[in-house]
Amino acid sequence: MNRSSRVDPIARLPSLTVVHGGPDAAGVPQHDFSTNRNAVGPCEDALRAVQASDPGHYPDPAYTALRKALGQFHGVPPSRVVLAASASEFIHRITALAAQQGARAVQVPLHGFGEYARAALARGMEVQPRGGPPHAPLQWACEPSSPLGLSDPAVLLWAAPQALDAQTGVLHEQPPLRVVDCAYAPLRLEGRAAWAGVPGSDLPVDAWQLWSPNKALGMTGVRAAYAIAPPGMDRWVDVLDTLAPAWPVGSHGVALLQAWVDPVVQRWLVYSLETLRAWKSRQQALCIDLGWAIHSGSLANYFCAQPDSDGDLPTLQARLAALRQAGIKLRDCTSFGLPGSVRLGVLAPQAQDALRTAWLALRGGRTIPAAPAHP
The missing domain is CATH 3.40.640.10 (Type I PLP-dependent aspartate aminotransferase-like (Major domain))
Incomplete structure (x- = not known):
């Protein structure tokens, strides 16, 4: 066989862009809605x-x-x-x-x-x-x-x-x-x-x-x-x-x-779910108040929503990038086959309020203050 006619088996494999939530090149987000970890944790035991x-x-x-x-x-x-x-x-x-x-x-x-x-x-x-x-x-x-x-x-x-x-x-x-x-x-x-x-x-x-x-x-x-x-x-x-x-x-x-x-750790988990239920209800209400359309039916500690498009930034990706600079990360759902939507892990009220403040600033065309460095 002519060496030049050989097919590289690696070249035949399609590439798939890897998209994950969590820390990225900018480090650990101050308020990370992009992962689904239990925000009540870590479990101390x-x-x-x-x-x-x-x-x-x-x-x-x-x-x-x-x-x-x-x-x-x-x-x-x-x-x-x-x-x-x-x-x-x-x-x-x-x-x-x-x-x-x-x-x-x-x-x-x-x-x-x-x-x-x-x-x-x-x-x-x-x-x-x-x-x-x-x-x-x-x-x-x-x-x-x-x-x-x-x-x-x-x-x-x-x-x-x-x-x-x-x-x-x-x-x-x-x-x-x-x-x-x-x-x-x-x-x-x-x-x-x-x-x-x-x-x-x-x-x-x-x-x-x-x-x-x-x-x-x-x-x-x-x-x-x-x-x-x-x-x-x-x-x-x-x-x-x-x-x-x-x-x-x-x-x-x-x-x-x-x-x-x-068993002690399992009891902690059961108690943490009660806290997450309360936080989830508050977080969904906050999103609705912002004018976001929530994908209904989530049974877990996360849900998807479609943010409103008001503001000067033309695309959802641009708004998510601005939020990331402010230390707030949401999971873009495009790679899940849901363009225009984001997934939000349930976080504590302090993080929810930071998201509200930052999003309203974007809607009003104001600059979001940069996030402090994560310790």
């Missing part, structure tokens, strides 16, 4: 556990005690627990497993976390936004969904026997790999599946559950997550463990996950 962890030694590479504790918490044997460096890392790892076993397509929520599609595109897989029948060999759901905070209809569909019988996509003669991202399940503020200390009890039994407790504990800087495999998936657990690097979770992540199952 979990924080103390992380600070007291031993960074001078490797964790147990098999995570024996941690798997046992997480299994007891979920009422499953430790053999069904898969440790992950983060939820994003697990998304990429299980997508790699699906691709390795011949999957050529993945079905993702119409509006959802970009890493589902990014992991698939990186492996040359077709991305199918959900809308038709769920036939892809790898299927994702998020319960509740992000950015809208709604119940994901796929969860009910997967739990229905008639839906399971109608499947045509297979993975090595196995049913499709289905994964429910439970990142926001502990932060659900309304509905029958609101956090009640029985994690995952109402999820389809044949779906994987992906848990990332750092959001619920208000400690997103500690990267650690885990997945619960469906019954009878021991072979897939072994393969996923083989695909992981050594020690995917460090000592701080181990401490966070061990604290997560502590």
Whole structure:
């Protein structure tokens, strides 16, 4: 073959712009509405556990005690627990497993976390936004969904026997790999599946559950997550463990996950949800008062809204940039497929009032005072 005619396999892969909330090149925002972490946190007991962890030694590479504790918490044997460096890392790892076993397509929520599609595109897989029948060999759901905070209809569909019988996509003669991202399940503020200390009890039994407790504990800087495999998936657990690097979770992540199952920490979480409910009601009222149109139905500690277009700045992106310079960050929902809208994590009243003041200044054509440097 002529060397000049060879096709670069990397060049064939599409690029996908990565958009995330949280700190950026300008540092930590003074008032960060762009992430969905529990603003009541950090949980003090979990924080103390992380600070007291031993960074001078490797964790147990098999995570024996941690798997046992997480299994007891979920009422499953430790053999069904898969440790992950983060939820994003697990998304990429299980997508790699699906691709390795011949999957050529993945079905993702119409509006959802970009890493589902990014992991698939990186492996040359077709991305199918959900809308038709769920036939892809790898299927994702998020319960509740992000950015809208709604119940994901796929969860009910997967739990229905008639839906399971109608499947045509297979993975090595196995049913499709289905994964429910439970990142926001502990932060659900309304509905029958609101956090009640029985994690995952109402999820389809044949779906994987992906848990990332750092959001619920208000400690997103500690990267650690885990997945619960469906019954009878021991072979897939072994393969996923083989695909992981050594020690995917460090000592701080181990401490966070061990604290997560502590009854004292779980009580703190339940109490924090009461505070978040009050803050959410106030924040939505503030947005309505500003003339913003709220996407209804959010069940979690975040919601989406469409800001008004009054003021001198011509685009929403320009207004968000001006807010960012003032230390206030909102999540632009364009990458979620909702242009013109923003997602707001629920914050304390002080931050809400800062948003009101800054937005009214923009509407009036005034300069927003620059934010002080974050300590």
